[in-house]
Amino acid sequence: MILPVAFSVLVPKFILSFFFPKPIEQMLTYIVKRTLLFIPVVWGVITLTFILMFVVPGDPVLSMVGERYDEATVEQLREDLHLDEPMYMQYGRFFWNLMHGDLGHSYITNRPVLDTILDKFPKTMLLAGAAMVVSIILGLSVGIVSSLKPYSWFDKGSMVIALGGISAPVFWVGLMLVLIFGIQLRWFPSSGYGGLAFLVLPAITLGTRSSAFLARVTRATMLEVKSKDFMRTAKAKGLPKWVIIVKHQFVNTLIPVITIIGVDFGSYLSGAVLTESIFGWPGIGRLALDSILKRDFPMIQGTVLVTALVFITVNFLVDLLYGVIDPRIKYE
Amino acid sequence: MKPMNNITEKSGGGLWQETWKRLKRDRAAMFGLVIIGILITVGVLAPLFAPYNPFKVTLEKRLLGPSLEHWLGTDHFGRDILSRIIYGARISLEVGIIASSISLLLGMLFGTVAGYYGGWIDNVIMRFTDIMFGFPALLFLIGIMAAFEPNLTTVFFAIGFVSWPRMARIMRGQVLSVKENDYVMANVALGQKDGPLILRHIIPNCLAPVIVAFTMGIASAIMAEASLSFLGLGAQPPTPSWGSMVNFGKDYLRSAPWLTMFPGIAIGLTVLGFNLFGDGLRDALDPTMELPTRAE
Numbered sequence: 001m002i003l004p005v006a007f008s009v010l011v012p013k014f015i016l017s018f019f020f021p022k023p024i025e026q027m028l029t030y031i032v033k034r035t036l037l038f039i040p041v042v043w044g045v046i047t048l049t050f051i052l053m054f055v056v057p058g059d060p061v062l063s064m065v066g067e068r069y070d071e072a073t074v075e076q077l078r079e080d081l082h083l084d085e086p087m088y089m090q091y092g093r094f095f096w097n098l099m100h101g102d103l104g105h106s107y108i109t110n111r112p113v114l115d116t117i118l119d120k121f122p123k124t125m126l127l128a129g130a131a132m133v134v135s136i137i138l139g140l141s142v143g144i145v146s147s148l149k150p151y152s153w154f155d156k157g158s159m160v161i162a163l164g165g166i167s168a169p170v171f172w173v174g175l176m177l178v179l180i181f182g183i184q185l186r187w188f189p190s191s192g193y194g195g196l197a198f199l200v201l202p203a204i205t206l207g208t209r210s211s212a213f214l215a216r217v218t219r220a221t222m223l224e225v226k227s228k229d230f231m232r233t234a235k236a237k238g239l240p241k242w243v244i245i246v247k248h249q250f251v252n253t254l255i256p257v258i259t260i261i262g263v264d265f266g267s268y269l270s271g272a273v274l275t276e277s278i279f280g281w282p283g284i285g286r287l288a289l290d291s292i293l294k295r296d297f298p299m300i301q302g303t304v305l306v307t308a309l310v311f312i313t314v315n316f317l318v319d320l321l322y323g324v325i326d327p328r329i330k331y332e
Numbered sequence: 333m334k335p336m337n338n339i340t341e342k343s344g345g346g347l348w349q350e351t352w353k354r355l356k357r358d359r360a361a362m363f364g365l366v367i368i369g370i371l372i373t374v375g376v377l378a379p380l381f382a383p384y385n386p387f388k389v390t391l392e393k394r395l396l397g398p399s400l401e402h403w404l405g406t407d408h409f410g411r412d413i414l415s416r417i418i419y420g421a422r423i424s425l426e427v428g429i430i431a432s433s434i435s436l437l438l439g440m441l442f443g444t445v446a447g448y449y450g451g452w453i454d455n456v457i458m459r460f461t462d463i464m465f466g467f468p469a470l471l472f473l474i475g476i477m478a479a480f481e482p483n484l485t486t487v488f489f490a491i492g493f494v495s496w497p498r499m500a501r502i503m504r505g506q507v508l509s510v511k512e513n514d515y516v517m518a519n520v521a522l523g524q525k526d527g528p529l530i531l532r533h534i535i536p537n538c539l540a541p542v543i544v545a546f547t548m549g550i551a552s553a554i555m556a557e558a559s560l561s562f563l564g565l566g567a568q569p570p571t572p573s574w575g576s577m578v579n580f581g582k583d584y585l586r587s588a589p590w591l592t593m594f595p596g597i598a599i600g601l602t603v604l605g606f607n608l609f610g611d612g613l614r615d616a617l618d619p620t621m622e623l624p625t626r627a628e
Contacts (some may be wrong), residue, residue, distance in 0.1 A: 037462075044463030049475075056479040167604035169575075170557060171562045172596030175582055179589050270470035274559055278582070288471060291561060294476040304467070304475045312466040 026196065031320060038316050049305045050094050054087060103305070104298035106291075113302035117284060123193065123304065124283030127206060127275065128268040130199050134207030134212055136261065142211075143218025144250065148221060158215065165212025170271045174205035174278040189279040202279045206271045210264040217260050221253040224305050230251075254325055262318030266311050347540065347617075354616035361612020367605025375421035385413035386572050387418040395588045405590040406582065413590065416572035417598050423573045424602055427487060427557040428550035434492025435553075439499020444530060444538075446500065447507025458504070461497035469494055470559055479566040484573075487566050491553045502545050506538035513537075544614045551606035558599045573598045611621050 002242050020028060078084050082093055088105075097104065103113035142162070146155040165173075181201060182190030188200045225231065226249060234244045272285035284303055291299035336615045355361055362450075374381050390410035404413040446457040467475075476490040510516065511534060519529050560566035561575030569576065574595040581591030 016529060040459060040463050041466055044459065047464040048463055048467075052475055052479060141472060163604060163608070164600065167551075167564070167607055168600040169558055169578075169596060169603075172578060172592070172599065175578065175585060175596070176591050179585055179592075183586055266468045269468040273470055273474065274562065287472075288474060289362055294567070295478070300478055301477065307471055308467045311468050312362065323353075 003121035008204025106172035132201035139211035364608030431491035438496035498538025547610035
């Protein structure tokens with residue numbers, strides 16, 4: 001374990017030192033090192049997903065054929081699905097197929113799992129993207145305005161609402177939005193997939209928690225930065241107020257803010273299961289849930305795996321982004 | 333040699349007394365504590381507080397709106413919603429405390445071992461937590477629930493199992509810094525064995541952030557159970573879990589929104605209580621402490 005990690009740091013550092021000046025070399029070393037740490041995690045996620053489905057009690061074949069079956073069919077099916085092989089063989093096959101983009105076939109529809117996922121995934125991404133927009137607009141603006149006049153009524157009020165937004169269950173927020181804007185006011189459709197109108201309520205539902213959190217973090221960081229020396233210098237130089245706020249105060253809150261946005265991507269993927277099941281949104285969250293209820297194991301495996309891979313990739317990219325935003329960050 | 337306990341006792345309150353003093357001044361934290369207090373009282377003494385039997389089906393009284401007789405109305409089986417919410421407090425408390433304790437035990441065990449021994453064992457444990465963090469929490473939980481029979485016991489263990497890596501990381505960080513202290517060195521030099529050293533000197537000095545994480549963990553466990561039960565993968569009927577009440581209530585959203593509204597408020601308030609208290613506890617323990625600021 002130590003040896004590969006040591007190598008992952010030293011070897012690229014050595015090679016890169018020939019080609020680049022020091023700061024860029026440091027950054028590239030960091031990127032390579034982070035990438036090399038990313039690979040074992042990907043492997044681990046794949047393996048854990050395999051194990052999870054392997055330890056499932058009950059025979060998937062029996063749940064496929066139903067109540068009435070004859071032994072020959074069951075044996076045949078088991079052989080077709082390679083379920084008669086020992087665990088390491090199945091693991092090897094699983095891994096090999098995965099490397100070739102083959103996640104198996106659904107037990108229910110017999111359609112390739114990957115096709116179904118590729119079909120559903122963009123819809124979840126659309127939802128998550130819209131939620132992210134809601135969260136950034138709402139969270140950042142409320143957080144910034146609150147921080148400009150701390151302890152004002154606006155600040156107190158919005159922070160209480162933000163606390164509520166963090167604590168309220170996603171699914172409940174969704175149902176209340178449906179009740180108010182879908183059923184009572186009839187402003188937006190309460191479920192389904194289609195144009196922009198269909199996106200509004202699910203996006204707000206999914207974005208609520210993270211905008212509330214973002215508002216709190218933005219406010220706290222803005223206030224923290226306010227007391228820094230460079231802020232006093234900026235004021236002393238006689239810069240206009242908005243320049244100080246935007247160029248000096250806000251820019252320095254970006255690191256925690258981007259961390260939150262990145263970390264929240266995972267909560268979007270989790271929240272997507274709840275949101276999609278409320279709004280009948282045909283994304284990957286609902287696919288996961290449906291396939292669990294139908295005990296469609298290849299499909300469960302596929303959705304969990306793909307979602308986890310997207311999640312760790314996003315976290316990985318966020319980590320890399322830090323360096324671009326804040327060159328002071330040490331890559332060692 | 334007998335330790336001179338009396339000296340520390342007289343010199344103006346230990347960490348916990350100081351913390352309590354600061355905590356008392358924090359109004360938000362006290363509000364959280366009041367919510368937690370009410371929840372525990374109501375949950376433990378549910379039969380005394382509940383005006384009706386939460387399981388009794390009275391079909392002629394189904395879907396009644398809030399009234400003096402049924403403060404929060406009745407559900408699709410004519411069961412009193414207030415009574416079911418009161419009994420539901422028990423379930424949420426159980427889930428919160430049991431699941432969080434499982435995560436605490438596992439996290440402390442692995443975190444301590446990783447931090448204290450370091451080397452390859454640290455590497456293995458930490459890389460494993462990396463992998464665990466690779467799964468979005470709820471999706472991971474759903475995957476586990478799919479593999480096993482959905483019921484409350486599975487929910488306890490599933491949530492405990494999914495949440496321990498966070499605890500382990502906090503614990504490991506603490507152990508790493510505590511083990512550099514002189515008193516630990518002194519004990520090693522005196523030939524103290526690892527076990528007693530860890531239990532008596534290291535773990536007690538690592539507890540502060542772990543307790544904060546435990547409080548926050550209760551909130552996230554309650555939220556996770558509610559989400560699973562809402563999806564039908566947690567508590568099964570007729571268990572009055574708040575999440576499953578919302579789940580069954582959503583079919584009557586148009587005609588009887590109180591079925592959905594009130595259990596949801598109960599979940600929100602409970603989670604809010606633990607979050608506020610946890611926030612306050614963190615600030616009171618150490619204002620500079622770096623800790624997760626919310627439940628997942």
